[in-house]
Amino acid sequence: MAQSPGNRSERLASWLESRAPLSGVVEFLRHKEVPWHKGTFFYLFGGVALLLFCVQVMTGILLMFYYVPAPEGAYESVLLISAKVPFGWLIRSIHSWSANLMILALFIHMFSVYFMRAYRPPRELVWVTGFVLLVLSMTFGFSGYLLPWTKLSYFATKIGTDVTKVIPVVGEGMRNFLLGASEISGPTLTRFFALHVAILPPIFTIFLGLHLLLIQLLGMSQPLGQQKARGIPFIPNFVLREGIVWVVVLGLLAVLSVYLPWEVGEKADPLASAPAGIRPEWFFTFMSQSLKYIPAKVMGMEGEALGVYAIGAGGLIFFLVPFWDRWSREGRRHWLVTAYGVAVIVFLATMTSLAYFKPY
Ligand code: HEM
Structure with a gap:
C-alpha cells in the first residue's frame, strides 16, 4: 500500500528523534519569550557581536592560507x-573592519546590560563570562595588530608591551614571555x-559557549x-x-570595507626611531592617553605605574559590579551605580577623543 506524504514525514521525524532527541530543544525555542520594554532594542547588540565574531572566524581562516608568520x-x-x-x-578589509565593529558592539552591549542592571542575581556569571569575552576580544585585537609587521603595528605593540614592565615582581618576566x-x-x-x-580561539569559544548557555538557561532579564x-x-x-539588524550591520561592513x-x-624597521604620533588601536588609546597626563613621579612613586594601577582598580570595580550593587537586587536603582557607569563612559570617551584630536 502506498504511504501518504504525511505518514512519510512523521516516520522521518520519529527516525530523526530516536537518533537525535532534539524535540525538547525545539519545544523550548517555541515557547521562549523575550521581555518587551523600552530597552528591548539593546538586547540586539549581543547578537551583533556574535555575527561579527563569525565573520572574524571565516575571514581569518581565509587570510591564514596566505599569511606568513615570520x-x-x-x-x-x-x-x-x-x-x-x-x-x-x-577579505583583509572585512577582517579588520569587522574586528573594530565587534569591539564597538561589545562596548554598547556591555554598557546597556550595565545600565539595565541585567547582571543582578542570578546573572552574575553571565556578566563575568561576558567581561572575559571583552578582555579576550581586546587581546585578539592586540595580537592581530602586530601581524602585518608594519611600522605602526611594530611601535604600537612596543608601547603596549612596555606597559607590563610597571607591574611589580612579574612585569618584566611577563614582558619577556610575551616577546620571546x-x-x-x-x-x-x-x-x-x-x-x-x-x-x-578555543578559549574564546569556551567562554562564548558558557555565556550563551547561561543566557538560554536563565532567560533574558526582566526590567528592574x-x-x-x-x-x-x-x-x-x-x-x-535581529535578522534585520544583521543585514544593516553587514551592509555597513561591506560599505566600509569597499570604500575605505x-x-x-x-x-x-626595528632599527628606525618611532614615528611621531604613534598610537595603539582606538580601544586602547584611553590607557596610553591618560598615562601621558600623569607626572613622572607622584609622591615618590613611578607615575606610569600609579596610572596603570588606578585604571586596573577602576576596571576591577566595574567588573565586580554584580557583587557590590546590592540595591538592584532589591529591585531599586541607586544613583551610585549609574554615576559610576557614566563616569567610566566619560573617562573612556574623553581619553579616546583626546588621543585623536589633541595628541599630547
Ligand atoms: C563576543 C562577546 C559577546 C557575545 C557574542 C555576547 C552575546 C550575548 C547575547 C546574544 C545575549 C542575549 C541578547 C542580549 O542581551 O544582547 C547576551 C546577554 C548578556 N550579556 Fe553578552 N555577549 C558578549 C559579551 C558580553 C560582555 C562584554 C558583557 C558584559 C561585561 C556581557 C554581559 C551580558 C549579560 C549580563 C547578558 C544578559 C542580559 C539580560 O539577561 O538582560 N556580554 N550576550
Missing part, C-alpha cells in the same frame, strides 16, 4: 594578499600569531522593578528583528 615574510605576504590574491584585499626575546623580533611575531590563531514585562516570542518576532579599504602601510 619577520622576513609577514609584510610581503600581506602585500600579496592585498594586491595579488583574488579578493584578498576585500628582549625586544620585539621574530619570536614575538610567532608568539602573537600562535596567540591569535591557536590559543585565543517589574515582576514580569510583556514578552514577545523569540521565534519568529525577536529573531526577525584597510591600508597596508610601511614595513617595520
